[in-house]
Every structure is written in C-alpha cells, then in structure tokens.
Amino acid sequence: MNVKYMYSFLAVIVLFLIAYVGTEAVGLQWLFGVLIPYVALAVFLVGFIRRVMGWARSAVPFRIPTTCGQQRTLPWIRPNRIDNPSTTGGVIARMFLEIVAFRSLFRNTRMKAKADGRITYQWEIFLWVGALAFHYAFAVVLARHLRFFLEPVPAPIKLLETVDAFFQFGLPVVYLSGVVLLIAVAYLALRRIFIPMVRYISLANDFFPLFLIFGIAFTGILMRYFSKVDILSIKALTMGLVSFSFPDTEVLKAIDGLFYGHLFFVSVLLAYFPFSKLMHMGGIFLSPTRNLPNDTRMHRHVNPWNYPVDVHTYAEYEDDFREKMVEAGLPVDKPLEPAEAEKE
Amino acid sequence: MKDLPKPKDFYSRLMHRPGSTDWMDTPVDIRKGMYCYAANPKSLNILSAPFARDWNPVEEDWKLPENWQQILHEGFKERLERFRSFKVFMDICVRCGACADKCHFFIGTGDPKNMPVLRAELLRSVYRNDFTTFGKILGRVGGARPMTLNVLKEWWYYMFQCSECRRCSVFCPYGIDTAEITIMGRELLNLLGLNIDWIATPVSNCYMTGNHLGIQPHAYKDMLDFFVDDIEEVTGVRVEPSFNRKGADILFITPSGDVFADPGTYTCMGYMMLFHYLREKYGFDITWSTYASEGGNFGFFTSHETMKRLNAKMYAEAKRLGVKWILGGECGHMWRVINQYMDTMNGPADFLEEPVSPITGTKFENAKSTKMVHIAEFTADLIRHGKLELDKSRNNHLKVTYHDSCNPARGMGLLEEPRYVIRNVCNHFYEMPENTIREQTFCCGSGAGLNAGENMELRMAGGLPRANAVKHVHEQHGVNMLACICAIDRAVFPPLMEYWVPEVGVTGLHEMVANALVMPGENKRETDLRGEPLEGMEGDTDE
Structure with missing residues (x-):
C-alpha cells in the first residue's frame, strides 16, 4: 500500500466524519455552515491574491518563450503566429488556447519501445481528454451552484441547467456535468494509482485534492439523487451567507449532516487552494515560456x-x-x- | 568507446520501470560513464569563481565550505526574486507526468530521476521545506525534505544529466521549462564551486583567449590558412579571409569548434568559400575576429552572469571594428543566447545599423534590435533572390536528413530557413518522423556542456532517441548524411552515429552549400570538400 494515497484517502474520510459528527451529534451547524465557509473563502481570496502578487513581484529578466513553430523571419517564410508569436495578439491567442483548450497537453505523445530497440511515439490523448473533461465539468457544476446564491436564478444559469440536463433521464433529472466530473476525477486518480511511473512521481499533495474533489462530487450526487436533503433550508442558508442574514438555528438543524460534509469539503478545498499546486490556475497566466512573444531580436527586453x-x-x-x-x-x-x- | 554497454543493454533500459524504493529514499549513485569530472580549480580561479579546489565527485568528502547550506538557501532565495520563471515553476507543477517520456535522457537511461518532473522535484522538495508554509508543517508528507549532502550530490548528478533542450516544455500544460530549472540548479551548484571541468575550462579559455578551445590569435589565423590551402586544392580558388579588420561592413562570429575538428572544419570552409564568392561577385565585405572568436557560450551552462561575461565580446568587438552588423554561424545554444539574452544583457547595440543584406537589399526586420543575423537566414535570402550559382548534383552522393538543433528550434524557431537551403543545394532530402523533428526534435544527448569523453555512456543513452530516428530514415531511404546547424552536434554526432548507425556521416549546412557553389574561376570539381570523389560529375542526376 502506498502511504501517499492512503494518507490522502484517510484525510478525506476523517474530514467528512468531522463535519458529519460535528453537526449531527454535536450540533455545530453554525460552525460548519457559517463560520468555516466564511473563513475558508477569506483564506482563499487573500491567499490567492498574495500568491499571485508574490509571483508578480519577481522580475522577468529575460524573454524566454518556448517556440513551437517557425519564427517570424524573411517575408516569404510563413511564420507560426500562435505557437511562435511575435506580437501581443499572437501571445493572447497562444495563451487563450493554452488556457481554454490545454493546447500543449494536446500534443502529448506516448513513447513505446519494441524489443529490437525500435522506438515509436504515438499521439496520446487520454490525459488531455481526462483533464479537459474534469476542468469543464467542474466549471459547469460551479456555475450551476450559483442558483444557491442568487434569487431569482438568472436566465443563463437556467439555460446551463437545461443544457446540462439534455439527456432527460432520471428523477430528478440527471445533470451530465456531475457524472462527468465524478468519472474524470476517478480517472485522474486511478491513473496516478495504477500507472507505475505516474505513481512514482505522485505526492500526497497530488492525491489529496483529487480525493477531496471526488468527495465533493460524490456527496453532491448523493444529496441530489439519493438522500434528498432539505433543499429549501439549504437555500435559506446559502442565501443567508451571501446576504449576511442568517437563518434560525432550527433551519440549520433541519439540514442533513451529509450537506455539512459537502460544504466542509468545499471549505477545505478553498482554504487549501492557495497553498497547493492548485495554484496552477493562476500560475499559467504568468508562465514566462508561454506569455511572452519571441521578438527579442526585434525589440529589446529590459532586465530590471x-x-x-x-x-x-x-x-x-x-x-x-x-x-x-x-x-x-x-x-x-x-x-x-x-x-x-x-x-x- | 569499448567500455560502453552493448546496444541490447541500452534497449533493455527502454522498458521503463520505477525504482522499488520511493525516490526520496533512493540515494544517488554517481556512476562511472554517467558523470563528468570536477572543474579544474585553475579554470575557476581565472574566472574568480568561488571555492575553487580539487575535489572528486565519487569521493565521500566534497570539501564543501562549512556554511554551504546557508549559501544555497540564500542563493535560492535570491533567484526566486530575480526569476519569475523559477518561482512560478517551483509552485505550479501538478505532476501530470506528460513530460516524463519526452526527455531523451529518461528514454535512454530509464532512470526515473531523469524524468523532467522528478529533476525539478529534486529542487522543489527543498524549496517546499525552506520557503513554503505547508512544506514546513507537513514535511515529508507534503513532499518536502531538508538539504543534506546526499540531496546536494543528487542535484549535482542530475543537473548534469540534462542538456537544457526544452523538449519537455513543449508538452507541459503550464510551459514549465526544465532548462530553466537546470540553469538555476547549476547556478546554485556553482556557488559552491561544483562545476564540471568540461564546462569550466572552456569558459575560462573563452574568457582569456576569446574561444572555448583556447586557440590563440596567431593559431586561429593559422588554422584558417590551412583551410585556404585545402579549399584551393579542391576548387583551385584561393580564398582570402580577413581578421580583426576595422571598417569591414560585417563581423562574422561562429563557434570555434568548427575551426578545430572534423567535420565542423568543412562547414568552416563552407563559410569561407561563400564569403569569397560573394566578395568576388558582389563586393561583399566581412571580417573574422580572433577576439570574438567564439559563437558558443558555455557560460550559459554555468550562470547568467558568466554567460553575460563571455557574450560581451560580440558587441564589444563589433563596436571596436566599426562594423554595421553581425553575422552568426551555425551553432545551437549560441543562437538561444543571441535570440533571447544578448540584447537584454549587453545591449542596446545602438552603435550598429539595422541589418540589411548588401547583396539582396533585404532588411532583416526580425533582427533590427539585436543586429545579428543567422547565416541560414542570410543564405536562404541569397538563394531566394537567385544570387548563388548552385550545382545541386555535386551533393548527389548524399542522402540527407536534417536534425533540428534544440535551441534554434525551441528557443528561436529557425525551422524553414535551413530546410530551404538544403532543398536548394542537394537533391536527396528526407525528413525524420514528425515527432522527432522541428519543435519536437530530440537532443543529440550531449548538449549544455555534456559533450565530454568520460560520460560517454550517458551520451550514447541520451542520443539514442535521435539516433533511432536517423536509423529509421537510413533503413527506409538509405540516408547516409545527417545535416545540422550546431557545432556541438557536429562534434558529438560522429561517435553517436558510429555507435548506433555507423553508415551515416555528419555535415553542417554550409559544407553542402559550398559543395554546390560554383565559384568564379574554379577548376572542375572532382571531389567534395572532404576529398571524396563526386558521383555523376557532369551534373546528371539519378532522379
């Protein structure tokens, strides 16, 4: 057994139990429903901003883009304006594709060796598909959750829900995003556990957020389709959180411990975020090999x-x-x- | 070469399996054939580098200064502030593993710590311990570990098993560039005097004599004079290179390796013949320099500061000679330095003019600030304008494939110019498989100062993916010549080919240009520059 994922797995179980027992048995609904979410959000915002500011404070002494195509040179040679940008527009296009389509990961290949030493490199798309599915499903789930914080629910959110429920099966109707999120996160976790080289490079820090997000998706699906929690009380709580007008203890107590487990997971994720590798979300924007044009022979870059x-x-x-x-x-x-x- | 493992031993390492113990619990084994000798203290002293001493990597005691951990900690901190790349790359890796089988050293050695992600984790683990809250609290569980002698040795061993080729960074979803990690790692090691001699001695040579090989000015001129004789023997034309000449239009700088050893020497003759041709036909005016007699920059493999100290000669010499702009020869990392660092470090070059080809009138807009043009750009432009009389059939004995050198490919994007030149000077050109060329090109396995003799096993392993692709086109199309635009390539490919694909030779671009170039007043050529007889001499082709 690998301690790295066992620790992470246990940590997630324990976190759930803390919230579940804390609310169901000890009656700390106010702590898990109000105080911790606020603190977590504050830690997230302050931590995220501080981290990004920390990066921004470091200098960019040289312009070191990784060029992945033909440079701009003689007028009759066609440059690759996106993968080897020489203008700000090109950089924006490159960054846009990197951020919304994971363009670099899309190139991924897998090396295979035959016994006679022949080596091949095949296009390997699963990691890209898994990563893209995970991020987009998560984004849709997040956006759908805005309905808990807005009254009346805005039309775009309703539209998103309609699209997400496109297949119209199950009761309540099944949202695709939740299912995709669960599958994608399971895939990402399983590849870490079962591909030997990936397991070898993985740290507890890599398993923990995956298990945590799995926990979030899993508890969410349980609540929606199986345990049927008191949705009205939950909305009263969430609207209270955004309007700073909290519902009575009675309302909080009416909500199932499963919900508090879900909310606690989310709180832990928020608070953990700025101190972890999840900061790649902010970092990608500041990556000097991607966000700079390859134009240093045309325009002098100044090292502070x-x-x-x-x-x-x-x-x-x-x-x-x-x-x-x-x-x-x-x-x-x-x-x-x-x-x-x-x-x- | 005879101490090397057999090909099948290398092949067996291609079945990548991780170690049985966690990487943090696997102590480094500094193995013969895989590491380079320690820097000669004399060389370090010439550069006033710290802690010059005799030490041996395989001995237990590295004779470190007492406060070495503190020196590293402070050096680390300083670099986090100076380089956003370093700080961001320390923080955002998710260890997805996409980089792992992109590294030629990992592919060839199968050593898990050669996966780019783990190479970076060697530093990251210490970064977490020293600079992050979570790392301090969680320790080992959080992927952190303190700096120990064993960790230092691991850094040293693996920072000198990376050729800074940036192939991994092409595939990284965040653009994490292992070259950047290795550059920082080596800078930190240099704070403790832990360089390798194959880098330190060329650097000190370059500092004092102007080139890595330590060729003194009179000897440099002598060597080129030999080439003048050789060229005359083949073509009947006597070329006249000029040196350190004030008032020339253009200064030419190329790696000294091409002056020194075959087959680079033929590329050097190629330059000389091209310049002579252009002078005779169009009054082209260019000078060589014995002071700025090195295009390459092993300082780049030492520290940013050392790189700047060596590179300064280029602009200084251009200014002293009063030339209009600089033309640069075929070299790999030289061009990453020129393209991405030179103007920033040692510019602005406001004493030079925006480069214009005196022959075609083409403005090299892309070099208008740096004022330095790559010879492949220059020659491609000449050919495009029909300024060169070329007889392609003189290269008919060659079936050529082209190796994109890492730095011009991934630190510049010089992909089409050399291909255009090749297609115009020879009839048989075959590309290697697409995942092994252009921005996905594989390193020669000996870049970034690792082209020593004592680490030959590492070089054969690192060069395996490249050699494998060459072998493929050799078997498929009968390719017998590997063309490149890098002096290190020209020095290291011959032994690599000899080991993996013995039927394939190595050439520079301008050797082939010179073979095809019809010089004014030349004799009928019976051999190429290497003295090998030409096939189908009257220009009949077999295609």
Missing part, C-alpha cells in the same frame, strides 16, 4: 536587475598576445614597444 560584470577587454587581450599577433600579421590597436619589436 541587469548589473555590470567583469569582462576581459580587447585591450587586455591584445596586451596578452600583441607580439604573436604582430608576428602573424594580425592588425593591432597599439603597436609593439620598440624594445619588444627589436626582439624579433
């Missing part, structure tokens, strides 16, 4: 901390070799001293 360095000047070089240079017929700036010239 560029400092003078010791160099071996031409004059020093000529002093070292003047005699030999003159002898070889190489031009010199300073002629040989008469004494040296005589030696020849």
Whole structure:
C-alpha cells in the first residue's frame, strides 16, 4: 500500500466524519455552515491574491518563450503566429488556447519501445481528454451552484441547467456535468494509482485534492439523487451567507449532516487552494515560456536587475598576445614597444 | 568507446520501470560513464569563481565550505526574486507526468530521476521545506525534505544529466521549462564551486583567449590558412579571409569548434568559400575576429552572469571594428543566447545599423534590435533572390536528413530557413518522423556542456532517441548524411552515429552549400570538400 494515497484517502474520510459528527451529534451547524465557509473563502481570496502578487513581484529578466513553430523571419517564410508569436495578439491567442483548450497537453505523445530497440511515439490523448473533461465539468457544476446564491436564478444559469440536463433521464433529472466530473476525477486518480511511473512521481499533495474533489462530487450526487436533503433550508442558508442574514438555528438543524460534509469539503478545498499546486490556475497566466512573444531580436527586453560584470577587454587581450599577433600579421590597436619589436 | 554497454543493454533500459524504493529514499549513485569530472580549480580561479579546489565527485568528502547550506538557501532565495520563471515553476507543477517520456535522457537511461518532473522535484522538495508554509508543517508528507549532502550530490548528478533542450516544455500544460530549472540548479551548484571541468575550462579559455578551445590569435589565423590551402586544392580558388579588420561592413562570429575538428572544419570552409564568392561577385565585405572568436557560450551552462561575461565580446568587438552588423554561424545554444539574452544583457547595440543584406537589399526586420543575423537566414535570402550559382548534383552522393538543433528550434524557431537551403543545394532530402523533428526534435544527448569523453555512456543513452530516428530514415531511404546547424552536434554526432548507425556521416549546412557553389574561376570539381570523389560529375542526376 502506498502511504501517499492512503494518507490522502484517510484525510478525506476523517474530514467528512468531522463535519458529519460535528453537526449531527454535536450540533455545530453554525460552525460548519457559517463560520468555516466564511473563513475558508477569506483564506482563499487573500491567499490567492498574495500568491499571485508574490509571483508578480519577481522580475522577468529575460524573454524566454518556448517556440513551437517557425519564427517570424524573411517575408516569404510563413511564420507560426500562435505557437511562435511575435506580437501581443499572437501571445493572447497562444495563451487563450493554452488556457481554454490545454493546447500543449494536446500534443502529448506516448513513447513505446519494441524489443529490437525500435522506438515509436504515438499521439496520446487520454490525459488531455481526462483533464479537459474534469476542468469543464467542474466549471459547469460551479456555475450551476450559483442558483444557491442568487434569487431569482438568472436566465443563463437556467439555460446551463437545461443544457446540462439534455439527456432527460432520471428523477430528478440527471445533470451530465456531475457524472462527468465524478468519472474524470476517478480517472485522474486511478491513473496516478495504477500507472507505475505516474505513481512514482505522485505526492500526497497530488492525491489529496483529487480525493477531496471526488468527495465533493460524490456527496453532491448523493444529496441530489439519493438522500434528498432539505433543499429549501439549504437555500435559506446559502442565501443567508451571501446576504449576511442568517437563518434560525432550527433551519440549520433541519439540514442533513451529509450537506455539512459537502460544504466542509468545499471549505477545505478553498482554504487549501492557495497553498497547493492548485495554484496552477493562476500560475499559467504568468508562465514566462508561454506569455511572452519571441521578438527579442526585434525589440529589446529590459532586465530590471541587469548589473555590470567583469569582462576581459580587447585591450587586455591584445596586451596578452600583441607580439604573436604582430608576428602573424594580425592588425593591432597599439603597436609593439620598440624594445619588444627589436626582439624579433 | 569499448567500455560502453552493448546496444541490447541500452534497449533493455527502454522498458521503463520505477525504482522499488520511493525516490526520496533512493540515494544517488554517481556512476562511472554517467558523470563528468570536477572543474579544474585553475579554470575557476581565472574566472574568480568561488571555492575553487580539487575535489572528486565519487569521493565521500566534497570539501564543501562549512556554511554551504546557508549559501544555497540564500542563493535560492535570491533567484526566486530575480526569476519569475523559477518561482512560478517551483509552485505550479501538478505532476501530470506528460513530460516524463519526452526527455531523451529518461528514454535512454530509464532512470526515473531523469524524468523532467522528478529533476525539478529534486529542487522543489527543498524549496517546499525552506520557503513554503505547508512544506514546513507537513514535511515529508507534503513532499518536502531538508538539504543534506546526499540531496546536494543528487542535484549535482542530475543537473548534469540534462542538456537544457526544452523538449519537455513543449508538452507541459503550464510551459514549465526544465532548462530553466537546470540553469538555476547549476547556478546554485556553482556557488559552491561544483562545476564540471568540461564546462569550466572552456569558459575560462573563452574568457582569456576569446574561444572555448583556447586557440590563440596567431593559431586561429593559422588554422584558417590551412583551410585556404585545402579549399584551393579542391576548387583551385584561393580564398582570402580577413581578421580583426576595422571598417569591414560585417563581423562574422561562429563557434570555434568548427575551426578545430572534423567535420565542423568543412562547414568552416563552407563559410569561407561563400564569403569569397560573394566578395568576388558582389563586393561583399566581412571580417573574422580572433577576439570574438567564439559563437558558443558555455557560460550559459554555468550562470547568467558568466554567460553575460563571455557574450560581451560580440558587441564589444563589433563596436571596436566599426562594423554595421553581425553575422552568426551555425551553432545551437549560441543562437538561444543571441535570440533571447544578448540584447537584454549587453545591449542596446545602438552603435550598429539595422541589418540589411548588401547583396539582396533585404532588411532583416526580425533582427533590427539585436543586429545579428543567422547565416541560414542570410543564405536562404541569397538563394531566394537567385544570387548563388548552385550545382545541386555535386551533393548527389548524399542522402540527407536534417536534425533540428534544440535551441534554434525551441528557443528561436529557425525551422524553414535551413530546410530551404538544403532543398536548394542537394537533391536527396528526407525528413525524420514528425515527432522527432522541428519543435519536437530530440537532443543529440550531449548538449549544455555534456559533450565530454568520460560520460560517454550517458551520451550514447541520451542520443539514442535521435539516433533511432536517423536509423529509421537510413533503413527506409538509405540516408547516409545527417545535416545540422550546431557545432556541438557536429562534434558529438560522429561517435553517436558510429555507435548506433555507423553508415551515416555528419555535415553542417554550409559544407553542402559550398559543395554546390560554383565559384568564379574554379577548376572542375572532382571531389567534395572532404576529398571524396563526386558521383555523376557532369551534373546528371539519378532522379
């Protein structure tokens, strides 16, 4: 057994139990329903901003884009304007595709070796599909949850729900996004557990957020389709959170512990976010190999901390070799001293 | 070469399996054939580099200064502030593993710590411990570990098993660039005097004599004079290169490797013949320099500061000679430095003019600030304008494939220019499979200062993916010549080919240009520059 994923798995179970027992048995609904979510959101916002500011404070001394296509050069050679951008527009297109379509990951290949040493590289799309499905499903689920924080529910959210429920099966009707999220997150976790090399590089920090998000999706699906929690009380609580007018303890107590487990998971995820690899969400925007144009031969990039360095000047070089240079017929700036010239 | 494992031993490592113990619990084994010798203290002293001393990587005691951990910690902190790339790359990796089988060193050695993600984790684990709250609280569970002697040795071993080729960064969804990690790792190691000699000695040579090989000015001129004789023997034309000449229009800078060793020497002759041709026909005016006699920059493999110290010679010499702009020869990392660093470090080059080809009138808009043009750009432009008389059939004995050098491919995007030139100077050109060329090109396995002799096993392993693709086109199309635009390639491919695909030779682009170039007043050519007889001499082709 691998301690890294066992620790993470156990941590998620324990987190759920804390919230479930804390509300069902100890009656700490106010703590798990109000206080912790607020604190978590504050930690998330402050932490996220501080992290991004921290990166922004570091200098960008050189322009080091990874060029993935033909440079802009002679007028008759067609440049690759997106993968090797030389303009801001090109960079924006590159970043846009990177962020919404995971363009670099789309290139992924898988190396295979045959026994005679022949090596092949095949296009490998599963990680890209899994990652894209995960992120988009999560985004849709998040957007759908806005209905808990807005009254009346805005039309775009309703439209999204309609599209998400396109297949019209089950009662209540099944949202595709939730199912896709659960499958995608399970795939990402299973590939970490079962592909030996990926397991080898994975840390507890990699399993924990996957299990946590699995927990969030799982408890959410349980509530919606199986345990049928008191949705009106929940909306009273969530509307109270956004309007700072909290419902009575009676209402909070009417909500099932399962919901508090779900909410606690979300709170933990928010608070954990700024201190973890999940910050790739912000970091991608600041990645110097992607967000800069390859134009440093056209426009000078300035390094804010560029400092003078010791160099071996031409004059020093000529002093070292003047005699030999003159002898070889190489031009010199300073002629040989008469004494040296005589030696020849 | 005879100490090397057999090909089947290399092949067996291609079945990648992780180690049986967690990577943090697997101590580094500094193995013969895989590492380079320690820097000679004399070389470090010339550069006033810290902690120059005799030490041996395989000995227990590395003779470190007492406060080495503190030096590293402070160096790390300083670099996090100076380089956003470093800070962001320390924070945002999700360990998806997409980079793993993109690395030629991982593919060839099967050593899990050669996966780019783990190479970075070697540093990241210490970063978490020293600079992040979670790392401090959670320790090992949070992927953090303190800096120990064992960790330091691991850094050293694996930072010198990366050639900074950036192939992994093409596939990384966040653009994490292992070259950047390795550059920082090596800078930190250099704070403790832990360079390898194959880098440190060329750097000190370059600093003092102007080139990595330590060729002194008179010897440099002598070597080119030999080529003048060789060229005359083949073509009957006597070319006249000029050196350190003030008032020339253009300064030419190329890696010194091409002056020194075959087959780079033929590329060097190619430049000389091209320049002579252009002078005779169009009055082209160019000078070589013995002071700025190195295009490459092993300082880049040491630290940003060392890179700047060596690179400074280019602009300084251009200014002293009063040229209009600079033309650069075929070299890999040289062009990453010129394209992405030079103007920033040592510019602005306001004493030069925006480069214009004196022959075609083409303005090199893409180089208007740096004022340095790549010779492949320059030659492609000449050919496009019909300024070169070329007899392609003189390269008919060659079946050519083209290796994109890592840095011009992924740090510049110089992909089409050399291909255009090749198609115009030879009749038989075959591309390697698409996942092994252009931005997905595989490193020669010896870049970033790893082209020493003592680490030959590492080089053969790292070069395996490239050699494998060459072998494929050799078997498919009978390819017998591997063309490249990098001096390190020209130095390291011959042994790599000899080991993996012995029937394939190595050439630079301008060697083939010179073979095809019809020089004014030349004798009928009976051999190519290497003295090998030409096939179908009267220009009849077999296609």
